[in-house]
Amino acid sequence: MKSNTEIPVARHDTDQALEQKPEETGTVTIPETDVYEVADSYVVMLDLPGVARDDIHVRVERGVLSVEGDCAELHSTQATLIHNELERKSYYRELNLGDGIDVNNIDAHIENGVLTIKLFKTEQHKPREIRIQ
Amino acid sequence: MSLIRWSPAREVTAFPRDIMNFQREMNRMFDGFFRGSNDEDLIPSVWSPAVDIAEFDDEYQVKVELPGITKEDVRISLEQNLLTVKGEKKQEKETKESNFHRVERSYGAFQRSFTLPSSVKGDKVDATFANGILTINMPKAEEAKPKQIEVKVK
Numbered sequence A: 001m002k003s004n005t006e007i008p009v010a011r012h013d014t015d016q017a018l019e020q021k022p023e024e025t026g027t028v029t030i031p032e033t034d035v036y037e038v039a040d041s042y043v044v045m046l047d048l049p050g051v052a053r054d055d056i057h058v059r060v061e062r063g064v065l066s067v068e069g070d071c072a073e074l075h076s077t078q079a080t081l082i083h084n085e086l087e088r089k090s091y092y093r094e095l096n097l098g099d100g101i102d103v104n105n106i107d108a109h110i111e112n113g114v115l116t117i118k119l120f121k122t123e124q125h126k127p128r129e130i131r132i133q
Numbered sequence B: 001m002s003l004i005r006w007s008p009a010r011e012v013t014a015f016p017r018d019i020m021n022f023q024r025e026m027n028r029m030f031d032g033f034f035r036g037s038n039d040e041d042l043i044p045s046v047w048s049p050a051v052d053i054a055e056f057d058d059e060y061q062v063k064v065e066l067p068g069i070t071k072e073d074v075r076i077s078l079e080q081n082l083l084t085v086k087g088e089k090k091q092e093k094e095t096k097e098s099n100f101h102r103v104e105r106s107y108g109a110f111q112r113s114f115t116l117p118s119s120v121k122g123d124k125v126d127a128t129f130a131n132g133i134l135t136i137n138m139p140k141a142e143e144a145k146p147k148q149i150e151v152k153v154k
Helices: B008-014 B017-035 B093-097
Strands: A033-037 A041-047 A051-061 A064-071 A080-084 A090-096 A101-111 A114-121 B051-055 B059-065 B074-079 B082-089 B099-102 B108-115 B126-130 B133-139
Touching (some): A033 A090, A041 A090, A051 A101, B051 B108, B059 B082, B074 B133, B082 B133
Antiparallel strands (some): A033 A041, A033 B099, A051 A064, A064 A090, A080 B051, A101 A114, B051 B059, B059 B133, B074 B082, B082 B108
């Protein structure tokens, strides 16, 4: 298991997105990520091209959401690469979760190489309309 | 004591990655400076997906990294040896109207073009999408396949 100190991963607090986009290092790629907020949840979208569903692991531990994915072998051994830009082997990213997230209510699904994680807000943090008496 | 052969490649790989990243960042800054900031308003931004091209004895295989794109959003054309892959990645409606905290993924029009080293059978080209990677298979034309000629020694 990779520890936080080994991989310089950008951490993201859903309440304050201030740090820069991370740089890639070694064979671990930091997937490009979008985070947006809707009324009842935060939605995180990560680009994980080349990763099959069974090779993705999403975990929540002590307020940190981590996503790990391994790429399947891209080319047959008989091929000669005449142009090479895809060097991705594995992906890893961590996101700090704020207080307002219900860690027991998280959905994740992958489609066309994009992992979408829906982090539902706790009841307290959902917007509420107050009726005027 | 044994002698160790000097390998220039080893020196290069030992070069600190941080310095290389720094250099890349500097180049990017200079590029942006000389291009001027007004250009962005005039030219619609086009992003370039990463591409691999593999050669087999009888075909070329092109792989394009296009996460979040469906087959309806991509156009592949072949004009003699020039292969062009283009399309557009649209933002979903829900995404547009909501409150963004972070945007790193690319949106909008994309395009890549490549000249293949030899001619291919245009009518036999096929393409598939899997896990956000587009794979295009192009069988080589007969004249482009490697031929073995037996030479008799007299």
